[in-house]
Amino acid sequence: MSVEQALDELRSNPALSENITHWQSLPARKPRYADFPESMNTSIKELLQERGIKQLYCHQASAYDTALRGEDIVVVTPTASGKTLCYNLPILHSLLKNAEARALYLFPTKALAQDQVAELMDWTERLGGTIKTFTYDGDTPAEARRAIRSAGSIVVTNPDMLHAGILPHHTKWMRLFENLQYIVVDELHTYRGVFGSHTANVLRRLARICRFYGSSPQFICTSATISNPADHGSRLIGRSVTVIDDNGAPQGPREIVFYNPPVVNAALGIRRSALLEAERVAKEFLKRSVQTILFARSRTDTEILVTYLRKTFHRLGDASEKIRGYRGGYLPNQRRQIERDLRAGRVLGVVSTNALELGVDIGTLEAAVLTGYPGTIASTWQQAGRAGRGSDLSAVVIIGNSSPLNQFVVQHPEFVLGQGAEMALINPENLYILISHLKCAVFELPFTDDESFGVEDVTSILDFLVDEQVLRRVGSRWYWMQENYPAVEVSLRSASADNFAIIDTTGGRRQVIGEVDRFSAPMLIHEGAIYIHESQQYHIDELDFDRQKAYARQVSVDYYTDANLAVELKVLDVSAETPLTEAQHVWGEVMVAAKTHMYKKIRFHTHENIGWGPISLPEMEMHTTAYWITKADIPRDAAERDALQSGLMGTANLLINTVPLELMCSPGDLGVVAQLRSPFTGRPTIYVYEKYPGGVGFAAQLFENRSAVLMRVQQLLESCPCTDGCPSCVGPAAEVGANGKNHTRRFLREVMGDGPQPETQGLRQFREAD
């Protein structure tokens, strides 16, 4: 009932309701059932009945049937639809039938794996205890590992551990690999971008090892809604898959509210901060004891929100411990504690980054507040799915921030409500990634020239590694010829294996409080930065870049810091291009040099700039792929040049916010640079580049879909209610100058041309190569 009261308040309090741009009531959905499959093991049937399950949802039954027919499957259903049964039923059935058979479960994170194993163990115990389930991850004690290797019927792990801990030692896992019948890949949609491209290669290695031991396991994957599950699944596991997406699970009624923070300065088009509005909205739920999850867009935002809400709660006379933060960078024990407290109801409100988007079990929450559009439709539904398990009413509030993308979404709710989710993209052929895993593969087993590795011919890469004295070729075989262990040098999650540790030195102690990856370090933990952890502020006193350590001290200040990133760019190679007419579109390879020069101090609440400081850290260089638009010529006239500059900036701002909509990626995966006279083209150019070495396919995809993307940019520009341009579309006037909207409109018209796009040179090769 309290959910309804909070919603009533949103509806009836004018200070809140005037900001609501759309209110959508989603009706409850009835379940659709199927009988237990006849062939299914009787003790499993009995166990299901014991737990009050009399029938299966139709998608569970069809997953069982399809899996037992021997097909590789991807089950695509929303959060809380009982997807674990989709793999547990056929697998438990098969393992009961054949005691020697083995299964390998892969979860994207350790937390998810631990969660699933607890449930699975409960099942197997009740099934007589013949099926042994073990988690194998970095936390597994050394004594337990031997038993797991030989006796584990079901081994639950994550791709990182498979990559660095299991495959390089496959002889110790002989029993598993000889008898491997099933591989489960849970949360398939999370394996996209860099992580997905790496994982696809880890699975290629796994397939080689299975062939060596004479097994050919079958895949069962589950995924949240994406638009290309069949394609994505088959790219990832390297085989064609059968998609099961006929969801039979019920859903309680849901109220989805789109909320746009009020304009505070109409002339400059500045809106109130989404963080402040999120606090206002969340308060309505929390003070009625509605268990609520808030999603923030960044680690910093998470901590700011926790700080705000704790203060509010304190004023309301309630314990501020009822509000907790949850994000990457917290230590595992701390995270487990928060998860338990959420399930037990000891924590009322949790503020999280997308870390809680996945299936970590935190029990039933009643409301979700999304601070900012999560970047993709799929993520939006995942985050919204955190509220409303069971058949009770639940509420989801999506609060737009001032970015163009967010403004578009809150003003066009049909964009989220009316269409399917995005595609998940991976590029297992990324040269850097492919080479890393070929090295690991040769380490695991010598490579022969009749083998393939996803791509048909890898002999030229292997021979290159021979030149590099990493491998040795003898006849038709390549052997590993180094002392080291290649897997430790390859991290599946980021561009570099090495993280920076943040050490709290307050009062003479030395305690590690968190970690930051190498590329984020110059932005987040430069000297003078305010790093926030568990809503405690830390001042970074010293960053020891070589030793990868930052020394921090607890402080209490009224500002946070924001670092500026300067990027330079050099074109190395053109992969495909359109003919140069009035404009030209290109896809190719570039070298990006990024350097942080300074940071700003920004006051809480008012968000005013109250000072700055220099940053002197080494430049980060990266070879990657990019898409760029070049305009034919630079006007002579100075005023015209300024107008063009303004149009370039405006388009760049719009692009960086639009592209994530079209390609399922986060804005952080891409960078944009606009240059009036690019050193490479000698012409006005906008580059959109991938922030991962070698790229994972976004630039190529962007080049191919450029018409759709540029049309979306136009739509975004025209749908903004401002007249001359504002921070929500082309960017602040201080950056793009006056009349930025008009200049951008003109630039777009010129580079898009009218009529059909000319045939692309080079694209054909690209398709063939693909």
Place this chain on the structure above:
Amino acid sequence: MDLSQKLKAFVSSEKLTDTRSPADTAGADTNAWGGRQVSNAFGSCCLIETRYVLPHQHGTSQLYDVLGCASVGLEMLLREPRAASLDLSKTVFLDTETTGLAGGTGTYAFLVGFGFFAAREFVIRQYMMRDFPEELAMLECLHEELATVQTLVTFNGRSFDWPLLRDRFLLSRVHPPPIVELHLDLLAAARRLWRHELPSCSLQTLEKTILGVRREGDVPGAEVPQRYFAYLQSGDSTLLDDVLHHNTLDILSLAALYSALSKRGTASPKSLRWSSEAEGIARLHAEAGRHMTALRYYDRAIDLAADRKTLRRLLLAISFCYKRLDRFDRAEPIWHALMDDVPVCCEELAKYYEHRTKDLARALHAAEHGLRLAERLQPQASERFRHRISRLKRSTRSGAGLPG
């Protein structure tokens, strides 16, 4: 830009200056090493055999001594009863040279050497793969050689050489890994005797300090993998001369160490020259429940002990022997002497007063003293003292056990 250009431009490490194409080592000159080529169904590899006529001198000892030494000494030092009935004619001393120390299936044992006693000789056989494809033939030879072996003697072989060889056999998919009845890893015994005395228990350190072996012109173990890779790249077989020599020395030292350890294991307390040796042997006796014998060796260790830290450790160990023998009259003075340095002595005293002499006041005093000490030296033990103190206080109040 095509693939190979891309590879060169973006991925290539610029460190390389040597662009010669790798050598073909298949026909590497086996004679250069004084060996011969052996062939079987899986191809061929190289065998180098060296014979040492007994009593061959190695360092300060003679290999001949191995034949005469009593294996009961080792049985005790390794706590391995089966060592007592060991048959030296079916025993090999084994050591491998590998392409790395990291482990995992990409680490190869390119040279496997082992020594054994035959008639009046000590024979060392070294099997070498002259290139990767020769591994199968090498493993086939080892399979045959090791089939009749009962006992394997290694140095750190339990965690390194043997599991690595096992992995190589598993990967070959031809023969299952060889099974030996008994594997004696001398590292464990060496640690027991010399851990407190020497900076490390590596074979090199033991050679210098215990075996009197001086290595000259030896290749350091850490450089061995690079030597092998350099040989593969260049085809220059002389690069491996030092590696073969290194492996030979390791095996000879292994045999010498075997005899040195056996002698220590049966030595009388008087004949021992180092405190740590006497202590190591004493501890083994104590662990086996032979407290009287242990005390004799501990006494010898005390005679030879040089520093306060060692003395304190020995006295504590002695006090526990006395405790096990129910000789509290001997244990109590030691605990008293150490009660300002070692929290556990306070704990023992407190137990002794509480349960044996039923003197709760003194027990409480010892426990409180122990708590102060523990808080400073050993915080994790504080909790135990607090428990004991509160229990003692309760008993004191209730008057139970108070004398008169």
